[in-house]
Amino acid sequence: MGQKWFRAVALSLLIGVSGAVSPGLATETDGAEPEQQVGAITHLPLPRYVSMKASKGNARRGPSVTHRIDWVFMRRNMPLQITAEHGHWRRVVDQEGVGGWIHHSLLSGVRTVLIQKDMLDIHARPNDKSPVTAQLELGVVARLDQCLPDWCRLQVAGFKGWAPKTALWGVDRAELRD
CATH class of the missing domain: 2.30.30.40 (SH3 Domains)
Structure with a gap:
């Protein structure tokens, strides 16, 4: 009991006034998988x-x-x-x-993403062999649609297509979207 109480007190001191846990700090202390951090106001995931x-x-x-x-x-x-x-x-x-x-x-x-590769090919389907529907310049902002493990479907300036997640900023590598 003493060790768990100490961890709880230390955690409460780290939380402070805002109620937010410091980044990277797990709220579980007994070896369980860390919980997803959520915002103190919206209760939505952070980050x-x-x-x-x-x-x-x-x-x-x-x-x-x-x-x-x-x-x-x-x-x-x-x-x-x-x-x-x-x-x-x-x-x-x-x-x-x-x-x-x-x-x-x-x-x-x-949700939008920032293109991080110059002249990025966006494809009709989520693979490199499918037809290219457009090329996007470095720094273009595109609307994020669907995401698979390695590809995301984007919309920009009337064009739609799939791009590899590795060329995008604004989506987590493990994120999936329907």
Whole structure:
């Protein structure tokens, strides 16, 4: 009992005011598989991907308008990863790891991805041998549709097709979507 009590006290000290567990910290302490972390406000998984709803969003040093603006996101639909929650604020990072705290009203649950390979072929079916439906330039933002273990179906500028997950930022490698 003493050891579990100590772990519970240590965990409660790490959780702090926001109720969020430090990244990578498992909430199970008796050898069981670690639980998925969830946001203290939304109870949705952390980390998770979202997109910019607005065409401009201030990323602040802390979760309030009194905190300094460190970064301004200037691209509507840009995929971002939420890493923490506090009230109406979400801590986000982009594909380069840059970010800060942004008001939740500037974010959307619509999933998008960022193309990370120049002139990426998107295919009619999820394999390299199927016909190419389009080529996407490095940095293009595409809407995420379905995902299989190694491929995702994308939509962009009227084109639809499949791309390998390894060429995309904004989707987890193990993520499956119907």
